[in-house]
Amino acid sequence: MSTKITKPSILPGFMELTPREQVAFNNVYDVIRRNYESFGFLPIDTPIIEKSEVLLAKTGGDTEKQIYTLTKGSTEMALRFDLTVPLARYVAQHMEEIAFPFKRYQIGKVYRGERNQRGRFREFYQCDVDVIGNGALSIVNDAQIPSTIYKIFKELGFDNFKIRINNRKILDGFLRSLNIDNYIEVLRVVDKIEKIGEAKVREELEEYIITSEGIDEVIKFITIEGSNEEKIQFLKNSSVTNERFLEGVEELETVNKYIKAFGIPDKNYVIDFKITRGLDYYTGTVYETFLDDYPEFGSVCSGGRYDDLAQFYTDKKLPGVGISIGLTRLFWSFMESNIIDLDSNSLIDVLVIPMDEDFDYGIEVCNQLRQSEIKVDIYLEGGKFAKKMKYANKLAIPYVIIIGEDEKTSNKILLKNMENGEQQLVSTKECISILNSR
């Protein structure tokens, strides 16, 4: 009976890595998770499938078109398209059990049926941290969140990156002081200045701001230069007096003060009035993060403060502040720029290679190494020696232990460094101390 062969392939827009790449991916994942946890964020893991009426409680916009829906019986379901909507639902649902301020992180896959294009994925990991207050939430949280991000990118090996910070209230208030009504639209245009350039922004602003003096003032405001302290001083010297503006300035000043206290060096954050985050979701502090040497990645980590997380699920006022790393996209960018080192990420330290098919001595060596916390595997297949060595090479395993008749008789092992080819006949105990002293 011959079996019909189906061509093995995956859907376009889905990322699938080789095992070696996956090890590197998991390393990044672990750095993010470990840092989130070390700042006291608690994990949650919501279902990937939820009721459509819940996921789509806030409808509208492009998102809805991108949503994967499914039906079973009379139940309409959808795959989550972010981790914020499930968080809102989770908090509203479990209000009574949650200790506020609720610091949670979630790392998980989300789904968007976007147009298929390079570097865009339909299934991707988001890594979110948020702090949610019940009724109120201290502005100092807005300073702690960036310090989590700082630690993560430092640990990932980056020195040169900038967390850009702004406060939506400042630009809102400033625009209102100019009697510009469509300030949401103006913010959207302003946000694009780095992408499309000043000239194009001026052109687009003409739709919302009548006088060229008005446009000049906006451009001057958002492109102001200087140190973070000078920028804050500039705001404090401003003649703008509306409440929203003053509130924003005070918040930004507090955030700036405590960001320093949390230990972020000056070179790694900058107040930038151009950052507005296009979404009307954010109401105060906003963040974007750029790697200085890889501007083409765009913002690798964005977020901000919102007044009300869960208005579609509860009457309770739940202000919060959060930030999100798009891990799949970030890792893809790392690979595109050859930042990921695939040659030194073997999960195991050493491979035991028995020359023949009597495995007792080899397994004994394995057991002893495992007891000393050395990560070891044993090659259990037959075949030529060269084939076995090729396997170790292909997996980039740093050491092999070769066990032949001589080794068994002398109760020794031949330890070979795969990088420089050096080998030495040693006891298992000596081998353990060599591997542990690397």
Added chain:
Amino acid sequence: MSTKITKPSILPGFMELTPREQVAFNNVYDVIRRNYESFGFLPIDTPIIEKSEVLLAKTGGDTEKQIYTLTKGSTEMALRFDLTVPLARYVAQHMEEIAFPFKRYQIGKVYRGERNQRGRFREFYQCDVDVIGNGALSIVNDAQIPSTIYKIFKELGFDNFKIRINNRKILDGFLRSLNIDNYIEVLRVVDKIEKIGEAKVREELEEYIITSEGIDEVIKFITIEGSNEEKIQFLKNSSVTNERFLEGVEELETVNKYIKAFGIPDKNYVIDFKITRGLDYYTGTVYETFLDDYPEFGSVCSGGRYDDLAQFYTDKKLPGVGISIGLTRLFWSFMESNIIDLDSNSLIDVLVIPMDEDFDYGIEVCNQLRQSEIKVDIYLEGGKFAKKMKYANKLAIPYVIIIGEDEKTSNKILLKNMENGEQQLVSTKECISILNSR
């Protein structure tokens, strides 16, 4: 403008944990992952959505009815219902890049629209390890897989558990020697003996075995008592001579020998001819694992050897052996039996509680503790002292550091043990050494 409130809830059959439960869940997850990796299994992470034609290449049975399908444009897609089919597709698709034997693990969510009942989930984690050979695969792998499982359940805190092992070829061969043709059906019946009892099995066997002597022989065979060595001796003394039987006996003998070599104590594994794994998928060694003190959990970890992993995707012969832990179900069972300790799983060691809203000194203490690898959080909200302490209590944080005016002036901190209520005024340095010496 008032917002329409949607009732926050999730679909039935989906598990969602509290953050504290999630911490405990992640601990189990981490134990499994760490042990899989320490045995040299490499991670893969396949998409949750795949092409229907690929996922359903091997059709039929109840599984298909349970599958979640979705459509976008003309593409028919489905959610994966296990991790074995994706593995088969992955190996067939990436044959050229994979180093064989391919040792992979995958931990991920799978989906089955099962009938809604207690302890059954529609979204659940599977944790799979498999070794796949290209053309052939050493039988010694069948002995290493259980040692991974042994390490995992030991680390999860269990001493009394048994990995039950059998080899399908033995019972196949034995039944053929009795001229029983429908041996697949007989295996299915035999597999149920612990659930339904001997009398019921005898009754069901009557359909396939004509003589009561035949039934006696089968029952006698599958219920043979004795040590593992006695059981193997019993097989070797048997008068059955067909090749399949002899092959099975030789394999089981080798597996038994190397299981000992890999360090599994006698009390934690047992040869059991009743274990057949109902699926026709398995062709050699089969495993089930039972916790002695919790027989009601059923098998917590099952698997076996198969001749041909990916026959629906490639002509290449890919034998393998693997085992799977149903993590969601297992964790649910742990919770039902109160095995999980939720009172001592705080992610952070200590919470800094500033008495007023000047956070500088508190943040400085935080930074110093973090540099010494102590997991610390700082309470940034206003409010009464009692409210702050209640927060620490609710999260089961073992220590708090209280910072008031006196502490700031004297450059000290008040460290309070939340378990016994003891508190002491110490320097940050002393605090670090106290917390590190716990």
